Amino acid sequence: MDEPVLLTGAGGRVGRAILAGIGEAYDWRLLDREPIGADALPDGVTDDDVVVADVTDEDEVREAAAGVGAVVHLAGDPRPNAPWDSVLTNNIDGTRTVFEAAVDAGVDRLVFASSNHAVGAYETDDRTPHMYRKDDEFRLDGSELPRPSNLYGVSKAAGETLGRYYHDHHDLSVACVRIGNLTEGHPPKEYERGQAMWLSHRDCAHLFDRCLLADYGYEIVYGISDNDRKYYSIERAREALGYDPQDNSAEYTFDGEPRESVEADGRTPR
Numbered sequence: 639m640d641e642p643v644l645l646t647g648a649g650g651r652v653g654r655a656i657l658a659g660i661g662e663a664y665d666w667r668l669l670d671r672e673p674i675g676a677d678a679l680p681d682g683v684t685d686d687d688v689v690v691a692d693v694t695d696e697d698e699v700r701e702a703a704a705g706v707g708a709v710v711h712l713a714g715d716p717r718p719n720a721p722w723d724s725v726l727t728n729n730i731d732g733t734r735t736v737f738e739a740a741v742d743a744g745v746d747r748l749v750f751a752s753s754n755h756a757v758g759a760y761e762t763d764d765r766t767p768h769m770y771r772k773d774d775e776f777r778l779d780g781s782e783l784p785r786p787s788n789l790y791g792v793s794k795a796a797g798e799t800l801g802r803y804y805h806d807h808h809d810l811s812v813a814c815v816r817i818g819n820l821t822e823g824h825p826p827k828e829y830e831r832g833q834a835m836w837l838s839h840r841d842c843a844h845l846f847d848r849c850l851l852a853d854y855g856y857e858i859v860y861g862i863s864d865n866d867r868k869y870y871s872i873e874r875a876r877e878a879l880g881y882d883p884q885d886n887s888a889e890y891t892f893d894g895e896p897r898e899s900v901e902a903d904g905r906t907p908r
């Protein structure tokens with residue numbers, strides 16, 4: 639891509655994972671309402687490429703989007719228990735502002751950070767906990783209707799619907815990534831649900847790279863590693879985006895140690 643990529647929420651956990659993995663592959667314009675630490679900036683990104691602004695500020699976002707080829711929109715309140723006033727402002731209004739600015743700037747594509755919590759209510763009492771386990775065949779594939787776990791999940795479903803609207807009416811390519819649970823180094827410890835939806839840092843960077851490179855119209859995909867325990871299908875991400883994840887939470891013990899090193903020590907993995 640010749641033009642820069644605008645990355646909102648660049649200073650957060652997902653933003654840092656993306657920049658650590660593919661920071662050298664693009665020219666970036668980084669936006670966050672908090673200053674971004676120098677340690678998170680890829681080589682070649684200077685203070686001139688960093689915008690400290692709120693995504694609800696239409697003028698600032700419009701200025702940040704001018705001249706970019708693509709937007710990766712991560713900024714928002716990521717708390718599953720976030721209150722309505724916060725998700726309404728940061729996640730719904732902020733996302734609308736970013737879509738609107740992208741269209742006005744003539745941007746080709748926008749990648750939206752959605753969440754597993756857009757569909758968390760599929761995890762009914764009669765399906766859990768076995769749906770989190772390797773031998774269970776229940777799968778969500780991205781074609782199902784949202785069933786949010788909480789108001790945060792409602793805001794993510796709203797973001798996906800905004801994406802559908804801006805794709806249908808403004809011809810913007812939109813990929814919504816229902817991110818699972820991003821952790822660095824190992825899957826979430828002693829947490830079956832988290833291990834079923836683990837997204838490693840390298841798979842995260844690779845998935846967003848594919849979202850920036852592949853040809854598509856409107857997509858909803860799951861953002862998880864190739865975990866044995868999965869209940870989200872990654873087939874659509876493979877087919878539509880060319881996603882080829884390298885990690886699997888089954889390569890770690892339940893408490894997060896690499897299985898290989900536990901076995902090499904002669905210990906019995908949990």
Ligand SMILES: NC(=O)C1=CN([C@@H]2O[C@H](COP(=O)(O)OP(=O)(O)OC[C@H]3O[C@@H](n4cnc5c(N)ncnc54)[C@H](O)[C@@H]3O)[C@@H](O)[C@H]2O)C=CC1
Binds near residue numbers: 652671692716816819
């Ligand atoms: N970390 C995870 O496992 C998951 C993350 N997500 C989504 O991915 C996105 C990024 O999440 P994380 O990096 O984990 O969160 P984070 O809290 O680490 O990063 C979010 C960043 O966005 C910025 N931000 C928040 N509201 C803003 C606003 N109104 N204007 C400008 N900047 C704002 C924050 O300053 C922060 O740097 C969020 O939209 C979240 O809902 C979805 C599913 C799982």
Ligand SMILES: O=C1O[C@H](COP(=O)(O)O)[C@@H](O)[C@H](O)[C@H]1O
Binds near residue numbers: 717718818820
């Ligand atoms: O959307 C998100 O989901 C992950 C996983 O959810 P959890 O309820 O199992 O912790 C969460 O860690 C992340 O903060 C959130 O943005």
